[in-house]
Amino acid sequence: MEQIHTKNRPFILASVMLAMFLAAIEATIVSTAMPSIVADLGGFRLYSWVFSAYLLTNASTVLLFGRLADVFGRKPIFLTGISLFMLGAIVSALAPNMQVLIGARLIQGVGAGALMPIATTIVGDIYTKEERAKIQGYLSSVWGISAVTGPALGGFFVDVLSWPFVFWMNIPLGLLALAGITFFFKEDTSLEKRSVDMVGSIWVVIAVSSLLFILVEGGQRVPWLSAEIIGLLALFLGSLFAFLHHEKSIEDPMLPLHLWSIKSIRYANITSFLTGMILIGVSSYLPAFVQGVMERSATIAGFTLTTMSIGWPIASTIAGRLVLKIGFRKTSIIGGVSLIIGGIVFSLLSPERGPLVAALGSLFIGIGMGLTSTSFIVSIQNAVSWQSRAIATASNMFMRTIGSALGAALLGGVLNNRVEEFIRSAGLPERIDLNSTNQLLTEEGRESLGPEVRRILQEGLSSGLHMVYIGLLLLAGVSVLFILLLPKKED
Template sequence: MEHSRRYKRGYVLASIMLAMFLSAIEATIVSTAMPSIVADLGGFRLYSWVFSAYLLTNAATVLLFGRLSDMFGRKPIFLLGISLFLMGATLSALAESMEFLVFARLIQGLGAGALMPIATTIVGDMYTKEERAKIQGYLASVWGISAVTGPLLGGFFVDVLSWPYVFWMNIPLGLLAMSGILIFFKEQVTKKERVVDISGPFWVVFTISSLMIILVEGGVRIDWVSWPMLVLILMSVSGFLFFLYHEKKSREPMIPFHIWSIRSILYANLTSLVTGMILIGVSSYLPAFVQGVMERSATVAGFTLTTMSIGWPIASTVAGRLVLKIGFRTTSILGGVSLIVGGTIFSFLSPEKGPLFAAMGSLFIGIGMGLSTTSFIVSIQNSVSWETRGIATASNMFMRTIGSAIGAALLGGVLNSRIQSALEKSGMDDTFNVDSTNRLLTEEGREQLGGDALVVLQEALSAGLHRVYIGLLCLALVSFFLILRIPKKED
C-alpha cells in the first residue's frame, strides 16, 4: 500500500514539475523573444504591457485559485488553470498585432495564477514537514532545466524558426501535465459551505491596471498635471480602498487578514513585493539592452538571462538544506546580500562591459531569489494548517506577482520617458518616437536608421536602461532591510 502510494506520488510530482516548467520557462523564453516580437509587430511603447498584462491577471487570480483549491480541492482548479494557460498561449502564437498579443497574455496570465501556487500547495499536501524542505530541491531542478532550455529555445525559435513557436511549445507539454494529474492524482476533499469571492479579484485588476497606466504613460502620453491623470489616480486609490473594505466584510476574503498578523508571513510577503520588481526589471529589459545597445543576437541575450535561472535553482536547492541547519531568517539574509551584489553590478552595466558582465549580475540576482523564495515558502507552509495553506502560499506568490506587474509598468514608464526626453533634446521627436526604438532590435532596422538617428536612439535606450538598473539596486537595498525585520523564530 505504501509502495503504491509513493509510486503514484512520484507520477503526480512529475506532472506538477512539468506544469511548473511551463510557468518557469515562460519568464526566460518570452523575454528572450520579446525584442524580435516587438520588431515584427511594432509598438515598442507596449513592450512592458506584454509582461504587465500577463502579471496583472496572474496576480488577480493567484489568490482566488488558492482559495478555490482550499474549497473544491487542488485537482479541478489546477486543471482549469492549465486549460486557460494553454488557451492564452494559442492566442499569443496567433497574434498579428501588439494589442492582440497583450489581450492574449491577459488570458494566459489567468491560467498562470493556478500553476505555481497550487503546484507548490499539492507538494505541501503530499509531503511531510521534514520532506518539504528536501523536495524543494526537486522543484528547483525545474528552474535549472528551464534555465538552460528557455533562452536557448527562445534564441533558436527567433534566429532559426519564428517567434510564435515560443508559445506553441506550451501545448504538448501542458496536455501531458494535465493527463498525469487526471490519471494519478487522487485527493479527499472535505465538503463544506462554499462561498467564492469574485469581487476581490475585480478590485485587484481595477486598482493595479489603473496604477500601471499611470506608471507607463505618465509623462509620455499623459501629462502628469492633467485631468486624465487625476482621474486615473482617483480610480487607483478608490479601487484600493474598495478592495480593503470588501475584504474586511467578506466571509471568504481573497486574503484572510489574520495570516498577516504572523510576522514571518508579513515580512516575507512585503519582501516578495520588492523582489518581484527586481525580477521583472532584469528579465524584461536585459534582452533589449543586449540586442538593442550591445547589438548582439537573441541567443546571446538569452545567455545573459540563463545565468539568473541557473543561479536560482542551485541556490534554491542549497536553501532547502540551509533552512534546516541555520533557519529561514539567516538563509533569507544571505539571499538579500546576493540581491544587493547583483543590483550593484547592474548599476555599472554599459555597452562596453559586454554580455559576460551582464550575465554575472543576473547570476547574483538568481542566487538571491533562490535563497529568499525557498526559505519564505517553507516558513509560510510550516506556520499554517491545511485549511489555509493554499491561500497562505498563494499570498506570497501574489505579492511577488503584484511586485512584478507594478515593476514592469514603473520601469517601463522610466524607460519610455527617458527615450522621449532624449528625442526631444535632439530635435528628432518630429521624425521619431518611442516606438521607433523597435528598429534597434534587429540588424536590418539599425541599418535603416542611419548614423545620427542610430546614435541618438541607442544612447536614449542605454540611458533609460541605466536608470532602470539604478532602480534595481535601490530595490535590492529595500528588500534587505525588510528581510532584517523577519523574526528569528516563527510566531
C-alpha cells in the same frame, strides 16, 4: 478533508511537473524573444504591457483559484488553468500586432494563476509529510531546468526558427499534462464547503489594473495632470480601500489580513514585493540592452539571463541547509547583500563592458532571489499553524507577483520617459519617436536607421536602461532594510 487516490502518483507528479514547467519557462523564454517580437510587430511603447498583462491576471487570480480548488476540487481548476494557458499561447503565436498579443497574455496569465498554486496543492494532497521534502526537490528542479533552458530555447527559436514557436511549444507539452491529470488524477467529490470571495478578487483586479495603467501610460500618451490619470488614481485608492474593508468584514476573505500582524510574514511579503520588481526589471529589459545597445544576438541575450536562472535553484538548495545552520534571517541577509551586488553591477553596465558583465550581474541577482525566497517560505510556514499555512504561503506568492506586475509597469514607464526625453532633446525629425527604438533590436533595423540616428537612439536606450538599473539598485537596498526587520526568532 477529501481522500485522494495515490496509486498513480508517478504519473500525476510527472503531469504536474510538466504543467509547472510551462508556467516556469514562460518568463525567461518570452523575455529573450521580446526584442524580436517588438521588431516584427512594432509598438515598443507597449513593450512592458506584454509582461504586465500576464502578471496582472496571474496576481489577480492566484488566491481566487486557491479558494475555488477548495470548493470544486483540484482537478477541474487545474485542467481549466492548463486549457486557458494553451489558449493564450495559441492566440499569442498568431498575434498580428502588439494589442492582440497583450490580450492573449491576459488569458495566459489567468491560466498560470490556476497552474502554480494548484500544482503545489496537488503534490501536498498525494504525498505524506515525510515524502514532501524529497518531492519538493523535484519541483525545485523544474524551476532550475526551465530557467536554464528557457533563455537558450528562446534564443534558438528566434535565431533559427521564428518567435511564434516560443508560444507554439506550449501546446504539445500542455496536451500531455492535460491528458495525464485527466486520466490518472482521481479525487473524491466530498469537498469542504467554503465561500468564494469573488468580490475581493474583483476589487484586486480593478485596483491593480488602474495602477498599472497610471504607471505605464502616465507622462506618455496620457499627461500626468490629466482628468484620466486623476480619475484612475481615485479609482485605485477607492478600490484598494474597498478591498481592505471587504476583507475585514467577511468570514472567509481571499487574503486574511490578520496574517500581516505576524512580523515574519509582514516583512517577508514586503520584501518579496520589492524583489518581484527587481526580478522583472532584469528579465524584461536585459535582452533589450544586450541586443539593442550591445548589438549581440538573441542567443547571447538569453545567455545573460541564464546565469540568473542557474544561480537561483543552486542558491535555493544551499539556502535549505543554511536556514538549518544559521537561521532564516541571516540567510535572508546574505541573499539581500547578493541582490545589492547584482544591482551595483547592473548600475555600472555599459556597451563596452560586454555581455559577460551583464551575466555576472544576473548571477548575483539569481543567488539573492534563491536565498531570500527559500528563507521567506521557511519563516512564513514556521510562523503559522497548519490551518493557515497554505494561504500564508499563497500570500507571499501573491505579493511577489504583484511586485513583478507593478515593476514591469513602473520600470517600463521610467524607460519610455527617458528614451522619449532623449529623442526630443536630440532634435531628431518628427518621424523618429519611441517606437523607432524597435529598429535597434535587429541588425537589419539598425542598418536602416543611418549612423547618426542609430547612435542617438542607442544612447537614449542605454540612458533609459541605466535609469532602470539604478532603480534596481535602490530596490535592492530597500529590500535589505526590510530583511533586517525580520525577527531573530519566530513570533
